[in-house]
Amino acid sequence: MHIVVLGTGMIGTTVVSEVAKFNEIDVITAVDVRQQSIDKCLEIANNPKVVGQVASLETEEDIAKVLKGADVAVACLPHSLSLVAIKAAIESKCHLVDLVGSKFSEKIALYKEAQEAGVLIIPGCGVAPGITNFLAAQGIEMLEEAEEAVMICGGIPRHPVPPLWYQVVFRLESVLGLYTKPAVAVENGELVELPPLSGLEKITFPEPVGNCEAVITDAHSTAYILKDKVKNLYEKTVRYPGHWEKMNVLGELGFLDDQPTKVGEITTTPRAFAEKILAPKMIGASNEDITVLRVEVSGMKEGKSTKHIWEMVDLYDHERRITSMAKTTAIPAAITAKWIATNKITETGVVPIESIIIRERFQPFVEELNRLGVNINYKEEALV
Template sequence: MRVVVLGAGLMGKEVVRDLVKQDEVKKVYLADRAIRQAEDFAEELMSEKLDILLLDANNEVQLSDVIALGHIVVNALFYTFNERVAKCAVERGVHVVDLGGHIGGATEKVLALNEQAAAKGVTLIPDLGVAPGMINILAGYGASKLDEANEIKLYVGGVPVKPKPPLDYNVVFSLEGLFDHYTDPSRVMRNGNITELPSLSEVEALEFDGYGAMEAFHTSGGTSTMLESFPYVETLEYKTIRYPGHAEKAKLLADLGLLNRESSIYVDGKPLRVRDVMMAHLTPQLRLGDKSDAVLLRALVSGKKDGAAKTVTFNLITEKDQTTNETAMARATANTISVVAQMIGNGVITKRGAYPPEQIVPGELYIEEMKKRGVVIEES
């Protein structure tokens, strides 16, 4: 198979690193306008399978021509490009997987292409990160092991291995995205009804081996498409994992309006967005740098099997790879989207159309493939 990877940022590069190791993958194209960054990575990787392409994703003709080089596209661009990439791919008869984006309905717009994709013999799967992504796959797999599922509780957190006050947190993806997750409402299923709860609310305690006591609280975006995929459950919710005390501190910042995307202040007569000031101030302090991070995950799917109550539980603790310097978040995210792309390319996934991960990705095989890559998901 030939795979086009759009975006030479951290996730795009780590996807390429996995793809070139696979025998079934014969050619990989890494496309970005940051051509020097991509070429430096190619020099480091030294794989004959990899070609670097200059791409301005705003140029639809150029984007379409690059997409047409592959059997499947891994879209690691910013989420605002997701719909455009999907439409170009459907036109050219190429499969697409992306990292998701529920702001502005990006994922919903990709899923709306279901009929066009099916008619073209194309598979589109958005939301293939960790949350959403990995947790969607595990929720779907857990539900498939029960005769009847009635409760799905999902917990994920990217955290530093050695936390430092005051926030005990380091940035493992976009700080602006983090602020969105902390300020937008969280969609959940309660008593069989979809409802919204404030983010940073309903803090609960949980424990992980080696990390001890942690806390989890509602944040936006994590339930993604699952509320529509599992309309029959009584309870479905997603919470973010952090070190104890983080939610209270983050809520103070939110309550003061310091994370608001709309508020502006004037300094010397010039407008400044309050959130931009916060990002500029906090980014240097919260940058992960050479420190180690971890991804903690727990998914509980409860219901009935053969007339008896049963809960299927998935647990993950994965840390930064010290040999490759690949962060835990990159390992979990990039390997997820790479594995699913290969499932389409090698014929494991044969359904055509646009589907969320929980409806189409085979969970057992996914867990096996992630284990081969050092991301071990334990089931009980």
């Protein structure tokens, strides 16, 4: 079996390293636009099954050339290339696991094309979107009547420093989207669009995390897929106390706007300017991070009000020498790619993870996550 990994940044390199450990996979091609990034990836993976390939990844044609003849691909690319990669995978008849969950309606519109090509496209297959999605879907499956599903997740620094108490562990582009995009959720069984940074609440996680705050962010595919199965559904993103308020002020003042503006002789956008200013403020005291996750699904089970709760507090992985965010994002994608390659997943079309890792596949997938170091705890509570 041949798997192609598109992009050899931090998460892409982790996907390559993890997939290379699977006996079922024969060849892994790590593709990037920069030879330096590929060389680093090959050094970290340290596995003869991994080969590197420098290639342009800008257009559908570029990516389709790379995917020809491969069994499965994992896209670890910027948001702007997600839809491009999906179209390329369909064109080259290669299954694709994509880490990006945005533009779901545009992706699901390609369902028939993917099905006719005989390939499976899974968008949003990381930690959030990804793990949170199928936990919420499974929780709903375990109830006779689902009242509410809340998916809570966030990447936070192990050693936070002022003024923002946050550090970027992947793309700042993706992070800033949280502060500016309206959030799709489900209320009373209907899709709703909520203002950015709404629903601020205090929340606590086990040590070493402690007190945090969460706001409602975009639920991506989950809202569309599960709206007919649950009355209310929200995704929330976690930060340390005070962070959201400061970012909200920047948003209100227009520093995160995308409209071009002229500063002297230079034309730029407030957001591009803000990225330059904020980037050094989000480096952090160390590269150690924490990923927190909690999914709560409540409703009726056997005539009783019940809540299913899954929780994860994942720390920087010293053994692998990678961030928690890289690990918890890459490993679900790596497992999913292997399951497609070995026919444990046989659907075709554009199908989100919450429609795949449920029922009989759910527990085996969670157990494999646990074996690879992504430990998710579960409990059931009876509600009064």
